[in-house]
Amino acid sequence: MKVDAAFPDKVVRSLEDAVERIGLGDGMTVSFHHHLREGDRVLLAVLEAVRKKGIRSLTLCASSLMRCHDGLIDFLRDGTVIRVDSSGLRGRLGQFVRQGGMKQPVILRSHGGRARAVADGERAIDIAFIAASASDIYGNANGVQGDNAFGSLGYGIWDSFQAKKTVIVTDHLSQSLLPYISISQSHTDCIAVVDSIGSRELLKAGALAEKSDPLSTVIAKNVATLLLATGIARNGSSIQMGSGGVSLKVIRYLKEAFLERGWRFRHAVGGITGGLLNALEEGWIEALMDVQSFDPAAAVSILRNRNHHEIDVNTYANPDNPSNMVNDLDIAILSALEIDLDWNVNVLTGSDGVLMGAIGGHPDVAEASKLTIVVAPLIRERIPIVVDRVRTVVTPGKDIDIFVCDWGIAVKEEREDIRRSLTEKGIRFHTMKELFEKATRLVGQVNKEETGGRPVAWVQDRRGRVLSEIYESETSGGEHR
Amino acid sequence: MITPYLWRSMLYVPANRPSRLQKCARYGADALILDLEDSVPDSEKAESRLLLKQALKEPIWDSAELYGSNGGSERVDLFVRINAMRTRYWREDLEAVIPEEIFGLKVPKVEEPAKVEELDHAISRIEKASGIEEGRTKLLLSIETAKGLLQLSAICAASARVIGVGFGSEDFMTDTGIDRDNLRYARMQMTLVVKAFGLYAQDSVYPAFSDLEGLKQETEEAKRMGMDGKTAIHPNQIETIHSVFQPSDALLEKAGEICRMAEAENGRVFNYHGEMVDRPIVERYRRLLQRSREN
Numbered sequence: 001m002k003v004d005a006a007f008p009d010k011v012v013r014s015l016e017d018a019v020e021r022i023g024l025g026d027g028m029t030v031s032f033h034h035h036l037r038e039g040d041r042v043l044l045a046v047l048e049a050v051r052k053k054g055i056r057s058l059t060l061c062a063s064s065l066m067r068c069h070d071g072l073i074d075f076l077r078d079g080t081v082i083r084v085d086s087s088g089l090r091g092r093l094g095q096f097v098r099q100g101g102m103k104q105p106v107i108l109r110s111h112g113g114r115a116r117a118v119a120d121g122e123r124a125i126d127i128a129f130i131a132a133s134a135s136d137i138y139g140n141a142n143g144v145q146g147d148n149a150f151g152s153l154g155y156g157i158w159d160s161f162q163a164k165k166t167v168i169v170t171d172h173l174s175q176s177l178l179p180y181i182s183i184s185q186s187h188t189d190c191i192a193v194v195d196s197i198g199s200r201e202l203l204k205a206g207a208l209a210e211k212s213d214p215l216s217t218v219i220a221k222n223v224a225t226l227l228l229a230t231g232i233a234r235n236g237s238s239i240q241m242g243s244g245g246v247s248l249k250v251i252r253y254l255k256e257a258f259l260e261r262g263w264r265f266r267h268a269v270g271g272i273t274g275g276l277l278n279a280l281e282e283g284w285i286e287a288l289m290d291v292q293s294f295d296p297a298a299a300v301s302i303l304r305n306r307n308h309h310e311i312d313v314n315t316y317a318n319p320d321n322p323s324n325m326v327n328d329l330d331i332a333i334l335s336a337l338e339i340d341l342d343w344n345v346n347v348l349t350g351s352d353g354v355l356m357g358a359i360g361g362h363p364d365v366a367e368a369s370k371l372t373i374v375v376a377p378l379i380r381e382r383i384p385i386v387v388d389r390v391r392t393v394v395t396p397g398k399d400i401d402i403f404v405c406d407w408g409i410a411v412k413e414e415r416e417d418i419r420r421s422l423t424e425k426g427i428r429f430h431t432m433k434e435l436f437e438k439a440t441r442l443v444g445q446v447n448k449e450e451t452g453g454r455p456v457a458w459v460q461d462r463r464g465r466v467l468s469e470i471y472e473s474e475t476s477g478g479e480h481r
Numbered sequence: 482m483i484t485p486y487l488w489r490s491m492l493y494v495p496a497n498r499p500s501r502l503q504k505c506a507r508y509g510a511d512a513l514i515l516d517l518e519d520s521v522p523d524s525e526k527a528e529s530r531l532l533l534k535q536a537l538k539e540p541i542w543d544s545a546e547l548y549g550s551n552g553g554s555e556r557v558d559l560f561v562r563i564n565a566m567r568t569r570y571w572r573e574d575l576e577a578v579i580p581e582e583i584f585g586l587k588v589p590k591v592e593e594p595a596k597v598e599e600l601d602h603a604i605s606r607i608e609k610a611s612g613i614e615e616g617r618t619k620l621l622l623s624i625e626t627a628k629g630l631l632q633l634s635a636i637c638a639a640s641a642r643v644i645g646v647g648f649g650s651e652d653f654m655t656d657t658g659i660d661r662d663n664l665r666y667a668r669m670q671m672t673l674v675v676k677a678f679g680l681y682a683q684d685s686v687y688p689a690f691s692d693l694e695g696l697k698q699e700t701e702e703a704k705r706m707g708m709d710g711k712t713a714i715h716p717n718q719i720e721t722i723h724s725v726f727q728p729s730d731a732l733l734e735k736a737g738e739i740c741r742m743a744e745a746e747n748g749r750v751f752n753y754h755g756e757m758v759d760r761p762i763v764e765r766y767r768r769l770l771q772r773s774r775e776n
Contacts, residue, residue, distance in 0.1 A: 214508050214716030218545060221509070221720075225547055379503075406507040406545060426771035427547050441540045442503075 010139055011173070011191045015049035018129075018167050018192035024050065027057045028126035031118070031163060033155035034064040034087075035131070035143055035292060039202030042131040042169050044071045045194065051080045059083035061123050063114060063155040063313075064358050067091035068202070076102055085123055087111060088348065088358020089457070097456050098355055100472040106457040108348065111155070111291070112317030112326065112364035113462045118162045120320065122464055128163035130156040130183065131197040133299070135170040139188030140181040144299040144310075146172030148200045151293025151302060152272070153182040157312035160187040171197045180303055182310060200296045215406045216245045219375050222404045223333060224253030230421040232371060235263035237330040240270040240365050243294050244335040246375045251275035258284040269325045270316065270361055272308075277301050280308060289325050291316040291361075317364035319462045324368070326361070332369035334362055336376040336403075338390040341432055343397030343412060345374055346390040348459065351383050351446040353473055355457070359394050363462055366399035371418075378405040383446060384439035386432065393468045394459055403432065410435050485756055486644060486681040487765055488512045488710045489726035490719045491560065493686065495520035497529040502536045507545035508716035509723075512558035514587050517574050518565065526570050530577045533561065537581035548771040555764060560621055562587040566596050575603055580611035585619030585644065590652065592629040597622065597639035604642065616642060621683065624671055625649035626656040633671060637678040645681030646671060647712065651688070665702070672707045682708040690715035700725040728773055736766040743767075 012018045024030070030050075032043045043062065050058065056079050064087040065072065073096045075081045085107045089097055097106055109117060117123040132141035133149040143153040148171060160166045160183045167190045168183065223246065227233035233254060241247040252275070258264065259282070267287040268276050274295040279285040287307040290298060301308045317326045326332075337357055338346040345366070348357045366372045376385045385405070402418065403410040409429045411419050422429050439445075457470040492510035494501050496517050505513055515536075521529045537559070544557040561578045563586055564570035578586075586604075591597060600620070608615050620642040624630050630653075637643055648671050650664055659667070668684065675682040684703035687696040700711050700722050711722050728736070739753055743763040750759045 215504060217717070217720075218507050218509055222545075222547060406504075407543070408545065408547060426767075438540070438543075 007138065007185075010188065011137065011193065013193060015046050015169070015192050015194065016052055018169075018190050019046075019049050019053050019055070022127055022165050022167055022190050024053075024055055024127050026055055027059075029059040029061055029124060031061040031125040031128045031159045032063070033130060033153070033159065034062065034066060035150050035153060035155065036148070036198040036200070037202060038066050038068045039148075039150075039199035040066065040068055040131065041196060041198035042129065042194075043069055044075075046129045046169070047072070047075045047080055051075065051078070056080055057082045059085070059123075061085045061114075061118065061125055062087075063111065064088045064360075065090070065093060067093075069093060073101065083107075085109060085114070085117075086358075087114065087360055089355040090357065094355030098353065098470065098473055100454065100456055102456065105455045105469075108359055108457055108459045110317070110359045110363045110460075110462055111313050111361045112319055112324070113359075113460055113464065115158055115313045115316070115318035116320050116462065117460075117464060118159065119314065119318065125159060125163040126165065128156070128159035128166045130160060130166060130168055132156070132168050132170045132183065133197065133200070134172040134174060134178055135168045135188075135191050136174040136176065136178045136185075137191075138177065139168060139185035139191055140178050140183065141168045141170065141188065142178055142180050142182040143293075144180055144182075144302045145174075145178065146170070148172075148197050149299035150200050150296065151298035152290040152310045154291030154311055154316060155313050157182055157310075158314045160184075161312070161314075165189040167192055169194055169197060171195060213245070215377050217249055218406045219246045219377065219404055220249030220253060222406075222409060223250045223373060223375060224257070225427065226373070226402070226404060226409055226422070227254070227331065228257050229425045229427055230418060232331060232418070233257075235261070236266050238267050238269065238328055239265050239331045240326070240329055240333070240361075240369065241268060241273070241276065242333050242335055243271045243273055244375070246335070247333050248273055248275050250333060251279060255279060255282065255284060267325075269329060270365065272298050277308075280305060289316070317361050317368070319364070319367075326365050326368035329365065329369035330371065332365045332372045334366060334372065334374050334395075336374045336385065338385055338387050339374055339376065339400070339403055339432075340387050340390045340397070341436055342389075343400045343403070343432060344390045344393045345395040345397070345400060346392045347394050349392045349470060351387070351391060353391055353470065355470065359459070363395040363399065366395045367462065371402070372400050373402045373404055374400050375404045378407045378435060378439050379443055382443050384443055386436045386439045387445060388436065392459060392470060396461075396467070403435070405435065407435060407438055485762065486709070487728075487732075487769055488558065488681070488683075490710060490713050490722040491683065492713045492716060492719060493520070493562070496533040496536075496561075497521045497525050499532060499536065502533070503541055505716075506542045506557045508719060509545055510557070510713060510716075510719050511710070512560060512584070514560045514562050514712065516562045517570070518562045518589050526564070527573075530574060534577045534581060537578065537583065546768060548768045555761065558584040560585050560587045562589060565590040566600065572603065575607055579604055579607040579618055580613065582613060583618065585621055585642075587621045587623060587647070589623045589649065590625045590629070591622040591636055592626055593632060594635040594639035597636055597643065601640040601642055618642065619644045621645045621647060621681070623647045623649045625652035627653075630667055630671060633674045634677075637674065637680060643678075643680065645683055645709075646675045647683035648685045650685035653685075665706075668703070668708075669706050676707055681710070684708045684711040686712045686714040687718065688714060690718055693718070693721050696721050697725060728769055733770065733773055736769045739763060739766045740770060
């Protein structure tokens with residue numbers, strides 16, 4: 001690959017040179033995004049370069065960590081990295097953390113919470129390493145061109161604003177100016193050209209694909225019936241759908257009704273799936289506000305469709321930003337691993353405490369949206385989803401309005417407006433207690449081991465307060481999902 | 482004549498698959514057919530019978546129907562497909578499931594009225610022994626042979642338990658050598674006889690469960706023939722079947738009258754043109770009206 005530069009000092013030929021050039025040193029905080037999801041090959045490659053330079057005791061501030069980052073364990077063991085912030089932990093890395101592999105508890109934040117933390121100095125970033133599928137020789141970068149185009153660079157853009165220095169890591173260096181710029185050359189201090197940033201083919205991995213499971217169809221249909229019969233979904237509404245299998249099916253049901261009535265959502269926010277891309281093209285969603293793309297086709301859409309907007313995570317969900325998009329949400333559909341009698345939701349740990357998920361934008365969206373619906377089966381593989389008390393509170397129950405499962409709909413008592421509307425339409429609803437009792441009759445409740453002891457992870461709320469603690473446990477609980 | 486039974490869809494569920502039994506009530510089918518016959522190999526008949534008996538005692542059969550009153554949901558209508566009466570299994574099937582107060586039996590390969598009478602007596606004996614109201618267990622008969630089709634009038638008249646007749650296309654094709662494209666005559670003939678008795682007429686499964694367009698066409702044809710519903714072999718077929726079997730104007734009119742009468746009777750059982758109408762029936766008609774309004 002020809003490496004040239006308008007600003008020759010910016011372009012380097014290896015990650016080691018980038019580490020050298022940027023002045024990375026012991027004890028600094030480095031940041032990464034997870035836009036490539038399970039296809040990311042940048043994070044571990046950078047840490048390898050860091051280790052070769054003998055640099056130690058870094059704080060890793062990742063927007064999230066996937067199974068492809070299990071190799072991080074080696075860098076935690078040898079002290080290259082000593083602190084980790086993330087939105088989620090899974091796989092072997094999750095087990096390692098839960099079994100007490102780190103001295104410092106991991107800090108788990110929502111996407112909006114992270115945007116706040118890096119901006120208000122709670123977690124100041126020294127060096128942002130930002131994988132970009134394309135960069136020009138000036139340092140302008142995007143995620144929508146090149147062989148590994150992945151779509152929105154929403155997390156990376158905000159890091160480039162906040163970090164003291166920014167390294168663009170790319171496998172596609174353009175000699176001419178990029179036609180679409182997500183990160184400006186003004187924020188780029190170094191461009192590291194590598195053979196490959198990863199694989200866009202794995203972009204959909206890590207988010208739930210549309211399931212063939214008929215129960216998810218039942219739940220999706222219940223959601224669509226609820227939204228349409230009560231008039232909650234109407235012409236001009238805004239919505240966040242989530243990336244779960246149920247959400248993807250809800251799109252199909254809403255499409256039929258919206259097209260028939262000539263209605264349009266004014267916009268959809270957050271993670272953008274293939275279903276939402278289709279909806280934009282079909283015209284029943286006016287605009288997409290894309291902080292993270294779950295489908296490689298989003299890259300083309302951002303380039304070509306003027307109503308597909310790439311937004312940074314500050315604009316998406318930073319609670320300190322009054323203009324964030326989640327504040328303008330009418331409807332949010334979110335998933336759950338557990339929900340309890342007080343409507344608290346856990347999306348992070350299994351009932352056995354195993355770290356198996358990610359917070360994502362869950363608490364951001366739930367708090368801000370005018371109506372928040374949580375969807376899940378009542379029982380998943382003989383494990384009750386409705387429980388007396390969730391193991392890990394990720395989203396407080398005060399922010400949830402409705403729970404929809406395969407056994408029906410539960411509506412919070414405070415939402416008398418929705419209860420009335422459902423009654424008028426002849427749609428039955430339950431209390432959370434009734435669904436809890438149903439789940440208990442069917443499969444009993446899981447005996448949760450006593451919590452306590454040394455915390456291995458803290459779950460922060462959007463504003464930085466500790467909401468839950470995850471404690472050390474010798475049992476790994478095995479691999480989930 | 483309008484049948485009082487409103488099942489648009491009935492989903493077959495193999496009785497030897499516990500995980501499917503656990504979930505099947507929530508798929509949204511109007512009724513379930515828990516199958517001890519074709520989907521269970523001979524070597525698993527005894528085990529599956531026990532499994533099904535146990536499952537019928539579990540609290541897993543509440544309907545997932547959204548439309549209805551608060552304060553709980555009704556049990557979905559349950560049928561058990563027993564083994565054919567020419568096998569050695571059917572009596573043990575009855576002994577296992579009748580005491581569990583199912584809605585009815587789906588009876589395969591019915592050919593002779595005498596067999597229906599025999600079945601009726603056998604059920605009565607078990608109902609009596611189990612303290613169940615005699616006549617409670619209904620029969621949905623399946624016509625799967627040319628002989629059965631020719632005897633259908635006598636078969637329909639053989640027991641007061643008979644509430645409907647279904648067509649079993651796969652076995653009918655095997656029995657007669659008629660291919661799928663030429664089953665219309667037989668399906669139509671079955672429907673005519675069934676309607677003459679005021680019974681429920683049910684179409685066969687559409688086996689290519691991923692071909693929803695083909696399913697839609699066959700279901701539309703069944704509806705045009707006058708059939709009332711269709712069996713499903715996969716949950717994903719239910720929605721397509723329901724989309725075709727929207728209620729007729731006559732049925733909606735009847736539902737409206739029954740709901741108005743129920744309100745006036747204030748919970749009492751009443752007579753609607755010779756039909757005894759009790760609470761579950763009223764609830765079914767009420768749901769029908771609500772669904773049709775939404776549609």
